[in-house]
Structure formats: structure tokens, C-alpha cells
Amino acid sequence: MSRTVVRATVNGEPVEFLGGGGQSLLDALRDELRLTGSKEGCGTGDCGACSVIVDGRLVCACLMLAPEAEGKRIETIEGMADNGHLHPLQHQFLEHAALQCGFCTPGLLMASKALLDRNPDPTETEVRYWLAGNMCRCTGYDKVVRAVMDAAADLRQAEKTA
Amino acid sequence: MSGVDYVSPTSIPDALKALQTDGARLMAGGTDLLVQMRGGRTKPKLIVDLKRIPGIADIREEDGGFVIGAAASGASIGEHEGLRSAWPGVVEAANLIGSTQVQGRASLGGNLCNASPAADSVPALIAAGAICVIAGPNGQREAPVETIQSEPGKTTLARDEVLVAFRLPMRPARSSDAYLRLIPRTEMDIAVVGADVSVTLDAAGKCTAARVSVGAVAPTALLVEAAGAALIGSSFDEDALTKLEAAVAAAAKPISDKRGTADYRTRVAAVLARRAALIARDRALGAKA
Numbered sequence: 001m002s003r004t005v006v007r008a009t010v011n012g013e014p015v016e017f018l019g020g021g022g023q024s025l026l027d028a029l030r031d032e033l034r035l036t037g038s039k040e041g042c043g044t045g046d047c048g049a050c051s052v053i054v055d056g057r058l059v060c061a062c063l064m065l066a067p068e069a070e071g072k073r074i075e076t077i078e079g080m081a082d083n084g085h086l087h088p089l090q091h092q093f094l095e096h097a098a099l100q101c102g103f104c105t106p107g108l109l110m111a112s113k114a115l116l117d118r119n120p121d122p123t124e125t126e127v128r129y130w131l132a133g134n135m136c137r138c139t140g141y142d143k144v145v146r147a148v149m150d151a152a153a154d155l156r157q158a159e160k161t162a
Numbered sequence: 163m164s165g166v167d168y169v170s171p172t173s174i175p176d177a178l179k180a181l182q183t184d185g186a187r188l189m190a191g192g193t194d195l196l197v198q199m200r201g202g203r204t205k206p207k208l209i210v211d212l213k214r215i216p217g218i219a220d221i222r223e224e225d226g227g228f229v230i231g232a233a234a235s236g237a238s239i240g241e242h243e244g245l246r247s248a249w250p251g252v253v254e255a256a257n258l259i260g261s262t263q264v265q266g267r268a269s270l271g272g273n274l275c276n277a278s279p280a281a282d283s284v285p286a287l288i289a290a291g292a293i294c295v296i297a298g299p300n301g302q303r304e305a306p307v308e309t310i311q312s313e314p315g316k317t318t319l320a321r322d323e324v325l326v327a328f329r330l331p332m333r334p335a336r337s338s339d340a341y342l343r344l345i346p347r348t349e350m351d352i353a354v355v356g357a358d359v360s361v362t363l364d365a366a367g368k369c370t371a372a373r374v375s376v377g378a379v380a381p382t383a384l385l386v387e388a389a390g391a392a393l394i395g396s397s398f399d400e401d402a403l404t405k406l407e408a409a410v411a412a413a414a415k416p417i418s419d420k421r422g423t424a425d426y427r428t429r430v431a432a433v434l435a436r437r438a439a440l441i442a443r444d445r446a447l448g449a450k451a
Contacts, residue, residue, distance in 0.1 A: 002167055021209060022166030022199065044197045045264055046350070057237060057266035063196050064267065065189075067168045068211060111262065132349035133261020 008069040010035070011079025019066030026050045026061035028069070029076060037077035037106045041135065048134035051107040051114075052076050058114035060133075077106035080113065088154040089113060092147040100138030108134045112148045120156055124149060166199070170211040174297045177324050180210045188212060188324060190233040191267035193260060194276040212271075218326065219269075221245060226332035229295075232271025232325045240265070249330055250445060251339030251358050251438070255286035258343060261350055271325045277311045277382070280353040284311065284383040285375035286341045289358040292330050298323040308375070311382035334371075336363040338445035340438040343377075344430050346421075353378045354422045357410070357434035361393065361442045369393045374406065374439070376431045378421075379414035386413040389435060398443050406439060407432035 006019040010033065017032040024043075029035045029052070041047035043062045050061040053075040080087045089112050092098070099105045108131065115122060115130045122130070127148050128141070136144065171177040180186060185207030189195050192211075198204045212218050212233050219233040221242050228245055239245060240257045259268045259282050273283045274294075287307040294305050299322055307328070312318050319325065339360035345351035356377035362370050374389035388409035396402030416427035 004168070020166075021168035024196070043200055045193055045260065048261065048263055051263055054266070057235070058263050059266040060263045063191075063193050063264070065168060065192065065196070065209065065211070067170070068192075068213070070170075114262070129349060130262050133263045 004067055006067055006070050008071065009073045011074070011076060017066075019069070021065070021067060023066040024062050025052070025054075025064040025066050025069055025074075028066035029061060029074075032066075035076050035078050038110075039103055039106060041103065041107075046133075046135070047104070047107070048111060048131075049104050049107040051110040051134065053110060053114050053117075056117075058111055075110070075113075077110055080109060087113070087151075088158070089116070089148065089151040092151040092154065093144070096143045096147040096150070098139060098143040098147040099136075104134060104136040104138075108136065108144055112144075112151070115148070116152055116155060120152060120159070122148075122152060166206060167208045168211065169208065170214040172214050172216070174215060174324065174326065177210055177212060177215060178297060178299060178322065180208065181322055181324065183208045186210055188275070190269040190272040190275075191235060191264075192272075193264050193268045194272060194278075212324070224329075228330040230270055230328045230330065232327055233269045236260075236265035236268045237262075239270070248333045248337075249286075249290060249339060251341040251360060251442065252283070252286045252290050252292075252330070255341035255343075255356070255358060256283045258282045258341070270328055274307065274310055275317055275319065275325060277313070277315050277317050278352075279311075279314055279381055279383065280356065280378035281383065282341070282343060282353055282356055282377070285356050285358040285377040286339065287328060288375035288383055288385050289339060289360040289373040290330055291360070291373060292328045294325055295327040295329060296323050297326050302326075304329070308383070308385045313381050334362050336365070336446045337361065337371075338442050340441035340445060342434045342438045342441070344434060352421070355379055355416075355427050355430045355434055356383075357431060357438050359393075359435060359438040359442045361439065361446055363443065363446050366397075367443075367447060368397050369395065369402075369443070372439070374410065374435055376410055376414060376435060379416040379427050379431045381415075384413050386410050386435075388413070393439060398440060403436050403439065407436050410435045 003018040039049040041049035045063040187206035341358040343353040343356040372390040372393035377383040392405035
């Protein structure tokens with residue numbers, strides 16, 4: 001198997017790694033770049049634990065090949081907090097205790113961020129449908145949905161006062 | 163998934179050349195291919211990623227109709243205002259495939275060529291009268307969508323051909339379409355049955371053209387011409403709808419499996435086709451969907 005040099009931007013930083021033809025972006029993030037926040041649950045695009053944002057689109061990193069990342073702008077959970085300051089979504093997930101084991105949390109946070117990036121004022125129904133591809137086996141989804149709704153309100157408020 | 167090489171050609175001729183390699187497989191969004199590779203069901207030696215070919219993921223208007231690139235993602239299809247207003251059935255079918263994450267990658271070309279009998283977008287494309295634009299070593303050809311799937315997992319495309327785009331025809335006034343599918347939950351599942359109806363009405367609201375297609379009730383999605391014929395000339399009265407249901411039920415040849423029995427699927431296909439016909443009619447009349 002040939003490995004090729006892949007150049008991409010991850011969380012605003014230019015990165016370069018060796019990507020194999022059949023290697024997933026998730027494996028490259030975790031094993032080559034040591035960004036282990038994105039998790040592998042199913043490896044088949046069903047659970048959403050590996051959700052990352054590529055050129056503004058939410059995708060499962062397990063369903064994308066590493067060499068496809070060439071020239072792409074990738075956002076992962078590691079880039080969500082700003083210099084130690086939690087993102088409003090992270091803050092509200094803590095406030096609502098919207099996690100137990102935490103395995104699904106990076107994926108849920110990235111999926112929620114992708115939603116709020118394009119829709120700052122979603123309805124609860126929109127939140128639930130948007131997050132249908134993120135499985136949580138501990139808490140159920142109610143606290144997650146409430147956390148996203150409150151984070152959306154926080155972000156709108158911050159936008160107003162900015 | 164080791165032992166696999168990857169290329170991302172930037173032109174159709176280069177993609178066709180790469181496809182000559184032994185063990186080469188085309189990839190659009192990859193949401194089926196990568197899952198199959200992981201499960202060991204397919205072991206390509208070379209993945210030919212189509213997405214760097216200019217235009218292959220674009221949606222554009224042409225000759226009054228639309229051209230949807232074979233690798234355009236479900237998300238980009240759902241965001242296209244013109245497509246949503248002209249072909250709401252095609253858009254809603256495409257957008258039912260998988261999760262938000264899958265929508266970021268999954269394509270109509272992949273959905274058709276993966277050749278699942280339950281593929282959501284295929285009945286919608288068939289009812290729409292969509293035409294495939296196919297590139298091969300001897301140039302380009304066109305073929306209706308309903309001629310592409312041959313059996314589960316198989317297509318009529320030659321090994322050395324590439325599906326490039328879908329052409330959706332110009333829409334006459336008072337035309338619309340609708341897709342409905344049955345799954346036991348609200349999201350993230352595979353169709354037990356899918357049905358799409360596309361219609362055109364005259365000024366009096368009478369049906370002048372109709373195409374009906376159902377999925378997951380046969381080895382491939384079916385164009386049910388008799389069901390379309392039952393609507394043409396009618397005002398969607400009970401008699402026409404009953405005939406449409408009978409035509410769909412007669413065409414359906416489903417299997418019984420964990421998703422549903424053959425009898426159940428046959429009945430549901432008829433009911434979904436009736437409901438889709440009425441939604442398509444209301445949309446064609448300008449009612450809010």
C-alpha cells in the first residue's frame with residue numbers, strides 16, 4: 001500500500017501527514033496527528049462519535065479516506081475551546097450534565113456546532129433531527145437537546161451584545 | 163482496509179484511464195463503499211475518487227431543466243432552492259438517506275450505483291424521468307435511470323464506464339413530485355417501502371402526465387407505467403386512485419424479511435403511492451407541502 005503526503009488545515013493549523021489509500025480520516029487524525037478526541041464507535045457511519053467538520057460540512061471521519069483530506073479545512077473537537085475557554089456548547093453540556101461516559105460527546109458537540117454555525121435559532125425538532133446520527137447509550141438525548149437549545153440562546157445573546 | 167491505493171483524477175479521461183486498473187472501484191461520497199470495505203464485502207485494489215473532477219459535484223440549470231453531478235452531496239441538493247421548488251420529491255428522497263453526517267457525503271450517483279433495492283433516491287429519479295449521463299472509453303451515452311439497476315448490488319453500467327451526472331427534464335407549469343417511505347422509526351433507517359409520484363396537471367387540475375415508481379418491493383426500483391396511466395386524464399378521483407393502487411400492488415414483487423412481509427410491503431406500496439400522488443398534486447396546484 002502506498003502512503004502519500006497529505007496536507008490539510010486542522011483547527012486552523014497547517015498539518016502534513018502520511019496517509020494510506022485505505023486509511024480513514026479518523027485513523028489519520030487519531031494515529032498520525034494524535035488528535036484522539038474524535039472517537040470510533042461503529043466505524044460504519046451509524047453512531048456519529050467521529051463527527052468532524054470538513055470545509056464547513058459535518059461528516060463522519062470514519063467514512064472519509066485520509067488522502068481525501070488533501071487541501072481541506074478540518075475542524076475537530078480539539079479546536080472547539082478557545083485557549084482554554086470552553087465553547088458555549090461545551091459549557092451547557094456540563095451545566096445540563098448532558099453526558100455520562102462521554103464517548104459520544106465529542107461527536108455530539110461537533111454535530112451541534114455544525115448546526116448552530118448555520119442555524120443560530122433552531123427549534124427543538126430541528127435539533128433532534130439534526131442529531132439523529134449521533135448515538136448516546138448512557139444519558140438519552142433530552143439533556144443533550146436542552147443543552148444545545150440553551151447554548152444557541154447563549155450564542156445569540158453574545159452576538160447581540162458583541 | 164490496508165493494501166488499497168487511492169487516486170483522485172481531475173478529469174473524466176483520467177478517471178476512465180484509472181478505471182482500467184485491475185481491482186479499481188469508483189467512489190463518490192464513499193458512504194456505502196467504505197462500509198462494505200470495512201465489512202470485507204468488497205476488496206478493491208484501487209479507489210478512484212471522482213470528487214476532484216470539475217463539475218461532478220455541481221448542480222446547474224441547463225435547457226430549462228437541471229443537471230445534478232453524480233457526486234453532488236445530499237446536503238448540497240437540499241440547499242439548492244431551484245431544485246427544491248422544481249423537484250421537491252427528488253430532494254426529499256435524497257435527503258432521507260442516512261444522517262446529517264451521511265448527507266454531507268452521500269450522492270445520487272452512489273445511491274444508484276450501489277444498487278440497493280431500497281435506495282431512497284432511485285424511485286424519485288425514475289419518476290422524475292431522470293436521464294443518466296455516462297462516460298466511457300468510446301465517448302458519452304445517456305440512459306434512463308430505470309435501466310441502470312439490474313439486480314441487488316449490480317448495474318448495467320460497463321466496468322469501464324463512469325456515471326457523470328443526472329439530467330432532470332424541464333418542468334411544465336403545474337408539475338410536481340413527492341416521495342414517501344415507510345420505516346419503523348422516524349430517522350436513520352432503510353426503506354421498508356418507498357414510493358414516488360411525479361405529475362403534471364392542466365389548468366383545470368386534470369392530470370396530463372404521471373410517472374410512478376416504487377422501491378424496496380422488488381430486486382430493483384420499479385417504474386410502474388400502469389400506475390401512471392391510471393392517473394392520466396383523471397382529477398385524482400377515487401376511481402383513478404384505486405386503479406393506481408391496484409397497478410402498484412400488481413407490479414410489486416417483494417420478499418419477506420425482517421423489515422416486513424411480502425403482503426405487508428405490497429399493501430404499503432399501494433398506500434404510499436396513493437398518498438404520494440395526492441401530495442404531488444397538491445404541490446403542483448401550488449399548495450404548501
